[in-house]
Amino acid sequence: GAGVSQSPRYKVAKRGQDVALRCDPISGHVSLFWYQQALGQGPEFLTYFQNEAQLDKSGLPSDRFFAERPEGSVSTLKIQRTQQEDSAVYLCASSLVPGTGNEKLFFGSGTQLSVL
Amino acid sequence: DQQVKQNSPSLSVQEGRISILNCDYTNSMFDYFLWYKKYPAEGPTFLISISSIKDKNEDGRFTVFLNKSAKHLSLHIVPSQPGDSAVYFCAVNFGNEKLTFGTGTRLTIIP
Numbered sequence: 001g002a003g004v005s006q007s008p009r010y011k012v013a014k015r016g017q018d019v020a021l022r023c024d025p026i027s028g029h030v031s032l033f034w035y036q037q038a039l040g041q042g043p044e045f046l047t048y049f050q051n052e053a054q055l056d057k058s059g060l061p062s063d064r065f066f067a068e069r070p071e072g073s074v075s076t077l078k079i080q081r082t083q084q085e086d087s088a089v090y091l092c093a094s095s096l097v098p099g100t101g102n103e104k105l106f107f108g109s110g111t112q113l114s115v116l
Numbered sequence: 117d118q119q120v121k122q123n124s125p126s127l128s129v130q131e132g133r134i135s136i137l138n139c140d141y142t143n144s145m146f147d148y149f150l151w152y153k154k155y156p157a158e159g160p161t162f163l164i165s166i167s168s169i170k171d172k173n174e175d176g177r178f179t180v181f182l183n184k185s186a187k188h189l190s191l192h193i194v195p196s197q198p199g200d201s202a203v204y205f206c207a208v209n210f211g212n213e214k215l216t217f218g219t220g221t222r223l224t225i226i227p
Contacts, residue, residue: 004159033214042120042205042217043160056213091159104150105215107159 002026004108006092012114013082021077021111023092030098032075033105034067035091043091049075050098082115089113118142118210122218130226135193137221139206142187148209151180151191153202154220160205164191193223201225 005024013019025032031050035043036059045059051072060067064082069075079086089112093105119142129135141147147168152160166173166180166189173180179192193200206218 031213035217040125040219042122042207042219045214045216048213059214093159104162104165107152107161109157109159 004092004094004106006090006108006111008111009109010112010114012116015084015115016081017115018078018080019082019113021079021090021113023075023077023108025073025075025092025094026096026106027073029094029096029106031095032069033093033095034075034077035093036061037089037091037110039088046077046090079113082113084115087113087115118208118216120206120208120216120218122206122221124221125219126222126224128224128226129196131198132195135191135196135200135223135225137191137193137204137206137223139189139191139218140187141189141206141208147211149180149182149189150207150209150215151178152205152207152217154205155202163204196223196225198225198227 007022033048034046036046037043047067048056049069052069064080066078089110091110093107095105121140150165151163153163154160164175164178164180166182171182181190201224203220203222205220207215
């Protein structure tokens with residue numbers, strides 16, 4: 001398919017465990033975003049990449065959260081020592097041009113993380 | 117602080133009637149506004165957008181209205197169809213690299 005792909009679809013982690021969430025953006029898309037969506041809330045910005053450069057990580061809630069996109073395509077969001085408050089759907093989105101500007105984002109189906 | 121508010125968590129509309137979803141935002145100099153639609157277990161999908169230099173944009177059954185003085189955005193769907201049942205998110209680009217989303221409105225179309 002030509003859409004944004006995220007894996008795993010579901011992840012259950014024990015509190016304190018490290019997790020890694022993967023995002024495959026649409027081929028050729030320059031911009032990649034990670035959003036966190038808690039139950040009953042809208043998506044909240046975590047971090048933004050333009051190619052391999054992480055230009056904004058102001059939304060990462062703590063230093064337990066780390067994201068990378070080393071070759072400017074696939075991205076990984078890593079959460080260390082997971083806590084129950086990390087339980088949410090993690091959405092990845094990409095767009096063809098730098099930044100959001102007037103360009104719509106294409107979202108993946110998300111990874112639903114449950115921390116027990 | 118840049119905020120986007122959708123004050124109605126849910127809305128039910130008869131099939132064939134008009135659905136009106138509302139959104140309010142805080143002040144900013146450069147704004148671009150988008151509506152996304154989300155089905156369960158899927159990511160949001162883009163629906164329609166409008167820039168701050170316009171007050172209306174229409175695409176088929178969907179029309180977005182922008183009232184800049186009131187800092188208010190609305191989405192009109194007419195006629196409403198059962199497939200329109202979903203959660204609708206208003207999103208604003210406040211001039212930086214990211215979108216700020218509202219909390220969403222769950223629209224249910226009653227056959």
